[in-house]
Amino acid sequence: MSQDVGHAVQGATEESQLYGVLAEFEDVNSLMSAARKVRDAGYKNWDCYTPFPVHGLDKAMGVQSTRLPWVVLCGGLTGCLTGLLLVWWTNAISPDGVGYALRGYDFQISGKPKFSLPANIPPIFELTILFSAFGAFFGMLAMNLLPKFYNPVHKCKRFNRVTQDRFFIGVEADDDNFDLLETTKLLNDAGASAIEELEE
Amino acid sequence: MDAHIERAPLVIGSNDFTTVTDKICRINEQKPSFSWWIALLISGALLSMLGLLIGYLFLTGPGIWGNNQPVAWGFPITNFVFWVGIGHAGTLISAILYLFRQDWRTGINRFAEAMTIFAVICALVWPGIHIGRPWLPYWMFPYPNQMGMFPNFRSPLLWDVFAVGTYFTVSLLFWYMGMIPDLATLRDRSKTRIRKMVYGIFSIGWTGSNRHWHRYERAYLLLAALATPLVLSVHSVVSFDFAVAQLPGWHTTIFPPYFVAGAVFGGFAMVLCLAIPARVIIPGLSEIMTNRHMENMGKVMLATGCIVGYAYSTEFFIAYYSNNPYEGFTFENRMFGPYAWAFWTMTTCNVFLPQLLWFKKIRQNMGTLLMIAIVVNIGMWFERYVIIVTSLSRDAMPSAWHTFTATWVDICMLIGSFGLFFTLFFLFIRFLPVVAIAEVKAVMPQAHAHGHEDEEASTAQESQ
Incomplete structure (x- = not known):
């Protein structure tokens, strides 16, 4: 656990490790533009979470066609x-x-x-x-590595609405470009309505 | 396309993602209504009757049925073909309409797929108990055994085992896969620990990840593309059970397409029989399964009904035109012989009465639409009865003729199979999402981003 991260994680115990940040978006448009910004910032280990398949999001995320x-x-x-x-x-x-x-x-x-x-x-x-x-x-x-019964994203209470009516972007801490403050700022500027840090 | 023509919305009322989720999940979350309990009680009682009669059959033997030489198939195979046929509409809605990008299907596809599964379960009961020695159904499968024998792969009856078995398995996969995101919705809304655990297990950790959605959607498309030829093959193979035999009235090349059209016809009638009452019982459902859905299904019923009517007349024409005396006699016998009452019931229910669906007023009135759907179901059962019983009871050799009469066990078992169907159906609407929630959201106007600023060549960074 790196030192500059430790102080920022609220309520995290000494042993817990940062998994990443999770940003909430209110609608498809803000999610889509945020996804483009995260993509262009060069992140690799990140994902969008949506209640239904969003048309055009693959391109906004830069996801390649499946085999x-x-x-x-x-x-x-x-x-x-x-x-x-x-x-x-x-x-x-x-x-x-x-x-x-x-x-x-x-x-x-x-x-x-x-x-x-x-x-x-x-x-x-x-x-x-x-x-x-x-x-x-x-x-x-x-x-898709399913079934997967443990996933840190489920620790976020807000994330319960991802299968209903909210949209999320999660950036994982093990991404090379990840920096808690900068990533949070990027997501915040992209129009996130809430941002949470997640433990492993 | 003319921009002034506005298409009817797929979801009506002032609904957004939240209200759609609430309306559908509420069916599973609130306490079941009194009417649900009554309905389950009645269908459960009929199911128990079926179970008891199967026990009676196993203890006594097939002599309790009206089956006897030469009508060895009687009710059980009539019921089998009837129920397999019902299932076809579900696959048509979920797979074929999906490939044709018919977005209106999203409101009804889950419902129709569930009906497919339950209908195929009802169908599989019949060959299982009709084999004479019901403790040996595994003889139908090619497994190495101490007799050194394998089944005959040149027989349509064995093709049936493979066709219906594959159909059931693929339909189940398709249905379950479609349900995973909605089960996750129910999991995330769960208030109690037990609900969270059960829905949690069945939703296998779905998070709505877009990378998952991407492969999921591709798998869905592929399954739809696979289910389409499959569904056409299933009733074709069922029709081979008849068409490959040498019996007058069965030995015709028209059977495969005629059976498939009939299956879709009867299946849509069954979807309507379930959907129209469900819309009344479950509040809010009619905003998602709208009158337009019901009307569209009425139109499909009209179209397939006309195909079925055309197939009937072709059969008669060929019987006359072929100059084959046995074929000619069989069809004359159908119209005027001892089973004329069954033939005319079939024709009235399948050909004449569905013509009322040409009128918009009748299609849009849920009462008349339901009446016609029930009538079509009756007609389609009689179609199989007429094909099986009239042809077998009077074949080419008069000394072998025998008139088939159903016994009380035959009739009660048929009724009991409806008990099995409805019991499964009522459990489904109680515990599983009756509408494909995620798919309905995806066709709502809010689901689409405005503008396409990102039309530049995508900088694809990573491989999946």
Whole structure:
């Protein structure tokens, strides 16, 4: 804990470490212009918190497009391949030397070919969709580092309104550019209606 | 676009972010009303009846149903197709309308998605208990076993397992993911420790971080894009159960699109059956689920109803035009045979009465709209009944004919499945956010920043 920070944190005990500052904004416009200022000041470890996805905020923050679609593509290809192998292995072949329970069951049914793509497309298609959806959902959670049940921002009482009707910008203390007084001043000048310091 | 044409607002009344949040969360936060308890009690009683009858079925066997050769499918499969179909409207509203950027969907999508989940649960009951040996449903899945056997992947019945299973899983993910931000809203408003804990666990630490929103929105878009072909495939696969068979009246190529249109038609009717009473019971809801939403759903019902009517007439035309005597007989038998009453109920409910929706006065009157929605639900149940029972009871060989008669168990189980549906639904409106709060806020005028001073090329600093 650096010395110039220690005196500024109100009510902080000696052991606690500064997590960052949290600034509250009343509406979308003030949040948006403040986000641009924080971005232009060169901060890296900071974030906007909003009750709903705000159109244009990604650009105002300088957030790059996510790689999630690639995760979904990988999921889809895995599903497609799994489906194809599943129907082929279980219905089209029955190789010797494979355990009885795992060996495929090649059974002749109504004179149909043992393996033909048209008859097998529905399960393959469904598994493609299923694995892609897993990729989208679990990929999103993993990239967002969720679930996360402890987060210092929840210590701020005002922050309870972030999921209702208030907007916040949080700048973390471990950012290279972070300086308590300067960062606070920047957020204050940007139109914050309240600023709080948070402990780790 | 002409600047003078003003679009109707999506949220009416003088609402801002605070009042919208309050109005929706209040449903979960205040003590349940007396009418909610009564409704839960009635639906719970019907659910118990279903449970007891399933117990009776397991102890006695399928002989307590009217099912017998050749009508081995009877009520259970009729109910299965009916309930699966209901679910489709929810996915249509949440995924397809999302892809088409129909912002009006935000008021009703949560509601409709919940209906999808509950309808699919109701549907899954039927194949589960209809298999004859209900202690062996896991035989439907391809798992390595001591018999050295695997299911037949060339059978539409197995495609169904995969289609409906995937549909349920993806719908559940979509529904839950959409709810995470709203569960966080409920968590942050919680006054008691237990509420804070439960909503806290299910909202998995959501903070509304914009970096999270960014990936979240992309995941939502991708799930919508995946759910769209999925929903079209599900009822197509269900229709293959019939269309792939060689039975006159079933063996037609029109079935997949006809079933999907019918599913959306019946599903929208069910959304209306739930939404119109909910707007009366829950104060403030009609400002978010507005009359315009209800009217739009009426229009979708009219359009899909016309497609269904067209499909009926195509079926009849092809039966005549093909010169196939068996096909011709089946359709004549539908109109004038022992099940003519079911056929004409279906036609009246699905084709004739929905035509009233051409009139704006009828679409805008919630009473008449609800009446038509109920009628359509009845009609859509009869559609599946007519397809299954008339075709099976009189196929190509008269010596095998047999008339199906439903027993009291059939009828009580059908009623009981409504108990399951409504019990889940009433629990949902009590404990979970019934409107997608975050999405509704995002389409309100206050959600958009004025001007775009930041049109310069973004100095993208970091990678996600």
